[in-house]
Amino acid sequence: MPERKPRKDAARNRAAVFAAADTLFAQCQSPEEVTMADIAAAAGVGKGTLFRAFGDRSGLIRALCEARLEPIRNAVEEGSPPLGPGTPPPERVPALLDAVLCFKFDHRHLALALEGTGADSPYRAEHYERWHALLRDLLEQIPGVTDSDFTAHALLAATRADLVAYLAGEKDVTREQLRLQLADFTAGILGTRARRGSAAEH
């Protein structure tokens, strides 16, 4: 196995970089305002360290996202309903989308940085591949849903980071409003209309 434990200072620096990047991205309006040199300086680390640890800018952002995403990932893979496995698809799909939306809202700076990396990057990230696959499989099990593959893409597109940031930042849409709107939209697709006011938890 090529897995070897990292040196102590390396591990500490990695954490420091994550923390610094998180803070900087959260403070700035646009992710482009945060340079690699800024992050290195804020973390008290040399630029070389930063690039050796993560390869390049998008590597850093991806790693940071992955780290912050772990709780949700766990909740989905082995948590309890409605997010966890074993939940009936018509209930799990909205829960999943809601979780994604909440993440994108709460970490919009980070998500924005991730999706703004490269040209067609959002779809080359493993996150996306995973979530899309899961969502597709769930939709497959719901009668009345045609073309679950595209539908999964389209539903996820409704949670795009820049859309969320735009609605939250320019249009003053609140978190709960957004959640409700997405839930309604999803219900429309699934044929599960009617219900109201199911935005608790998180």
Add this chain to the structure above:
Amino acid sequence: MPERKPRKDAARNRAAVFAAADTLFAQCQSPEEVTMADIAAAAGVGKGTLFRAFGDRSGLIRALCEARLEPIRNAVEEGSPPLGPGTPPPERVPALLDAVLCFKFDHRHLALALEGTGADSPYRAEHYERWHALLRDLLEQIPGVTDSDFTAHALLAATRADLVAYLAGEKDVTREQLRLQLADFTAGILGTRARRGSAAEH
């Protein structure tokens, strides 16, 4: 009126730049590979000219998009059904989305460049504002559609340039497949399910 006719050479250069940029974007995989200097050189023009005419990179791309988008814009504003005004909303909405999708597909390099400009740019462009407003108004007139504002955003999100490019480029989805998928998806939202095989024209 502050509108003054431009000098002859200026007009010719403008056209030359548009042509050069179009070609270059179409040839390259990612829009980032095309530099301003490249465009200037291909157009047989100095870099200064380019920046004076369009302000900056995103200005160029926006202007180019606007130019290429004009036919559709006309068709929507004063064309004949199903795109033009006077068409009943349940028929016009899918037509509009189909037109947008076709444009994004046929000009994906350009659309990709546009959406990749800045951080939250896609939503600051006038295109988007216009199309969203129109779509919202149409949805408003369709009974059974809740929250037409968000729904309009979500539907447009399904036509995002990078998603289209990804599906077309990596997943080998054809133009007609995509059109059908989007039409189905739209029908689901509108409550107009059932029909099949309505991908002609364009």
Add this chain to the structure above:
DNA sequence: AAAGATACGGACCGCTGGTCCGTATCGCAA
């Protein structure tokens, strides 16, 4: 034809992501 207005173009600048390698630190073995 001549002058004023307008546009040209490429040298130039600041800054960014990314590289490189001499030096410091770590972990292990004796």
Add this chain to the structure above:
DNA sequence: TTGCGATACGGACCAGCGGTCCGTATCTTT
């Protein structure tokens, strides 16, 4: 504890980008 190979550090350094500037060329008007 000491010593030594392996690993990681850090900041000077580089190439390339978007964008600016201003002396010069071209147009337009009378």
